[in-house]
Amino acid sequence: MSSPATTASKATSARTGSSGHAPRLRTPRRNARNARTADSRRPRRSVLLTVLTGLVLVYSLVPLIWLVISSTKTQEGLASSSGLWFADHFALWDNVRETFTYNDGVFVRWLLNTLLYVGLGAGGATFLAVLGGYALAKFTFPGKRAVFAVVIGAVAVPTTALAVPTFLMFSKMGLTNTPWAVIIPSLISPFGLYLMWVFATEAIPTELLEAARIDGAGELRTFFRVSLPLLAPGIVTVLLFTMVATWNNYFLPLIMLKDPDWYPLTLGLNSWNAQAQTAGGQPVFNLVITGSLITIIPLIAAFLLLQRYWQSGLAAGSVKE
Template sequence: MTTTKVPSTTEARPVAPRRRRGAQARPSWILTIALLAAVAYFLLPLWWLVVASTKSNTDLFSSFGLWFADVSIGDNLRDVFTRQGGIYLTWARNTILYAGTAALGAAALATAAGYAFAKLRFRGSNALFAFVLGAIMIPLTALAIPTYLLFAKVGLTDTPWAVILPSLVSPFGVYLMRVYAESAVPDTLLEAARVDGAGEFRIFVQIVLRLLAPGSITVLLFALVATWNNYFLPLIMLNSPEWYPLTVGLAQWQATSQAGAGSQALFSMVITGSLVSIIPLVVAFLFLQRYWQSGLATGGVKQ
């Protein structure tokens, strides 16, 4: 009996692993190729932007677009920061003001609202949250003209408030924080704090905010990027160039480059200014990513 069973088992053992290796090898190669194609798709425009920012106006149209020619990055940067009396720095200051204030405000409001919808029971909460979900479906461009008419009625157009106040409202951030608060904040912890005599405001400030920090940073990043890249709202709200953000200001330079006879060729300056404008976003994301990923990983281990 032992002589007949042992060969059959020893012969059957190497067969199944070989089939599993062959079945897993093909999908892994396909996945690797798909990931490399996705990386190339997303990084290729960024590479073109870096390369194009080092070229002069002539080299932009006479050289290969994805490789360097005569490096003129120093001249381009000097033109960016000195044109029109250094108005680029004014646009950058405005953009930092709009995006920073809107991101902090949107994260704070979304965190408070999401926690209230998730953990507090009050009359009309379901109907109000359904209204918030409905607001997610409305495109922002459809609200731009009504928002302009409302702000013009109260005299807030052509002021920083015309860009900051609409950016504080983030329906998607409220939805995201409600979903996150439902799993990140234990009900038993809230009940224990209430038994100890803590009020709702104290519970929110000293306990809940620490638990919701990863979600709040996520909303902050979304709001920061959305406000930094916002173009249509500042375009219709602002008339004075000294209040323009970078998006509207660079678009004005681009329009000057594409104008008719007598216009100035500003293509290299617009491209270099676009490259400089994305550097603060990259730095902010890399800096906040540590707290974002570490907080999410910690919450996942605890759950």
């Protein structure tokens, strides 16, 4: 008669099998409700949306590809080759060198003028928008609703509609044909003010400002030490918008400036392009195209370097907690 220990050992051996390994435990099946929840969280694929995105991508990239390819061609190569393929002679570096040296290097002067207008105009507009948006978001004063209505109305007014009245006003003050005729109007950015207003409302907790004031910090110190770091994404977003608007500004300098030495790049390249239509003018389309390529490089670099800031700034106020 076998003992209880021997009987238990035999039973265990029968369960484990001849190999002596423990049996595999069955993996519990996932709950069907959890499976449906996980499937609902997966992004749905839309063929129509994919096609539309592809069309927008092609629409955006084809002009840029054409610009890059055309900037490698000479004046004769532009007329004798396909628009989306290279010519026999690769003349990119010759075009770049000639662009910077043509007409006594006036392109460099136009580039410096544009940097001046962007630095003072766009930089000043961003600074004023930050100050105004912060004040409108965190301070209460009589007439705040009226200011809000004025800002919204100013956003809806196109800048071209204000160009002629601005010219008449600056003409009375004797500021036309000077850099100030371009810089001063660029300091006003209603959209930037509205964007900073919305961003400051969501990004800066009122309790944080009250705690800083209780600790004895003044308003200026509270703004620069506490609020300004929190406003960094919004500041970068407004800076990019104002910088692009000032960099690509054409109509305002057109009516304000007569001296080519004060032209920005937009107006200067247009004057080169118009040479072919004047009597005895020399067409320099290859330089116009190369200059346009050089003009957009700083904008592309700015967007790529500041991408993580301005994307978060665009989403400000979109979600209510």
